[in-house]
Amino acid sequence: MTVQAALTQADTGLDASLSRLFDLLRIPSISTQPEHAPDCRKAAEWLVDTLKEIGFEASVRETPGHPMVVGHVKGPEGAPHVLFYGHYDVQPVDPLDLWHSAPFEPVMVKGPTGDMEITARGAADDKGQVMTFLEACRALKAADGTLPLSVTVLIEGEEESGGVNLLPFLEANRDELKADVALICDTGMLARGMPAITTMLRGMVGEEVTITCANRDLHSGMYGNAARNPIQLLCDILSDLRDGATGRVTLPGFYEGVPVIPEETRALWRKIGPTDQEGLAPVGLSLPAGEIGYTALEQTWCRPSCEINGISGGYEEKGFKTVLPSKAMAKVSFRLVGDQDPEKIRAAFRAHVQARLPADCSAEFVPHGGSRASIVSANMPFLPPALTALEAEWQHPAAVIGCGGSIPVVTEVQQALGMDSLLIGFGLEDDRVHSPNEKYDLTCFHKGIRSWIRVLYALTGNAPQ
Structure with a gap:
């Protein structure tokens, strides 16, 4: 045959x-x-x-x-x-x-x-x-x-x-x-x-976090400013995950185990792969985000990442409702490279959230998988x-x-x-x-x-x- x-x-x-x-x-x-x-x-x-x-x-x-x-x-x-x-x-x-x-x-x-x-x-x-x-x-x-x-x-x-x-x-x-x-x-x-x-x-860690402040949804006119807003608190916590100037993830120990890619490998990738503009153009973008000093291709092939995959809280239907919500939720994923340990990354993320919670607020976590x-x-x-x-x-x-x-x-x-x-x-x-x-x-x-x-x-x- x-x-x-x-x-x-x-x-x-x-x-x-x-x-x-x-x-x-x-x-x-x-x-x-x-x-x-x-x-x-x-x-x-x-x-x-x-x-x-x-x-x-x-x-x-x-x-x-x-x-x-x-x-x-x-x-x-x-x-x-x-x-x-x-x-x-x-x-x-x-x-x-x-x-x-x-x-x-x-x-x-x-x-x-x-x-x-x-x-x-x-x-x-x-x-x-x-x-x-x-x-x-x-x-x-x-x-x-x-x-x-x-x-x-x-x-x-x-x-x-x-x-x-x-x-x-x-x-x-x-x-x-x-x-x-x-x-x-x-x-x-x-x-x-x-x-x-x-x-x-790349490996991955998936985490879902729910922050609870008040014990029920509140009228924003009666409680606005006075009561903690969990959506604002969650946004502040998530914003702190990245350094705005460098694009690097701020979790302690996050880059442990991240390998240095040889310059000859990076040169080969630049030769065979698309430019930043070519790679992003199909999705309507032109400027790479993330870490300064790395191409878009390098950031997806050999660098770790932190992304907010979903966020919700309060009134989300059509129209408008002046509610101060009791809870807010986000789903966050980390892509891992080299020898990064998914469980260490998960623990670092949870510690990051807990350290930023006021004394009368709480956080619950749901894991969504982890792999090297x-x-x-x-x-x-x-x-x-x-x-x-x-x-x-x-x-x-x-x-x-x-x-x-x-x-x-x-x-x-x-x-x-x-x-x-x-x-x-x-x-x-x-x-x-x-x-x-x-x-x-x-x-x-x-x-x-x-x-x-x-x-x-x-x-x-x-x-x-």
Whole structure:
């Protein structure tokens, strides 16, 4: 059998592959919203049925939260064994009025570049990416009746809601899930038509804080100035998280473990990456914020960050109400690099808040996940053949890049299974991930399938000795 036979199968079966992707996209598997728990289970069951169609032994695995999906196919004797990871859950869709079409009714539209775009929640993150791998396996099986190596598939349903059950699941099923390398398709390319493998990922700490002052909402005319306003207090506390002159985070010890990136690496990134203006222009901006002295690309690939992701309190409906609220809430995230310790960062944030509270006010905290940053070694034996395979498909050298996002599974796979990961994805910067009108280019979906076919073949000649 040749690679070309499977590639031809992927080409001729593209319409059917799209139909299956659309079926999965129609399931509103929003893991953060309890009312969608049945939809998360429906998505898991749909994936099990799909894996069985391809020839996997597959099942739904229960967790204290949303279920996992696990599938296995045995490859030729002596071939490598890979663990593929993805997630079937998606982000909430609000604000709904900004969508051009129903979020869970996928449509195909022509984008600004002339390429067709698949628009739906989860199109890029992560259902479209997951399906590139599953459809590659389908094409391989259809062409030759088998896969060139052994494959275990693990698809979770809580990546978008903290993933608290993933690490315990990995540890409890270590013997079953252990492989030579993990393949993770939840990242993007360097640019349109330019494939990449992500080797640097930031970690994350998520915190929700609620400040309470008075024991009930108050009339602002009767109590204004005299009673503490929790929204004002919260804004003051959040403002103190950054130094206005330098953009640096002010938490004590925050930069412990942050590595210094070699100047030659920074020079390479400036050569292959977009300028500040080019990188920010698609979102309507032109001037980088954050730390002084670092490009926008460096700030997302190799520098830690602190962001306010949401803030609320008082009267938020239409119209006006002169209320002095009792409570105010904010959601804050920290992206971590190098050896930064997520629990130390969490403790420092809570101490920062508590130190600024008046004696008659209080704060409550809710954690929303925490993970360390991760780096894939340049000496990992599966990296060179994967880069070569991507170059063969896209006819462009594959780059080794960083990513501003956080994918805790990389660290957890290393911790629980002792395995390195290859992060190969086909998303683009303009995919509007987590935003209204999320999309995934048809070319990325099609060539993503073809890329995985080439990668799986390429890895067969590079089993660890």
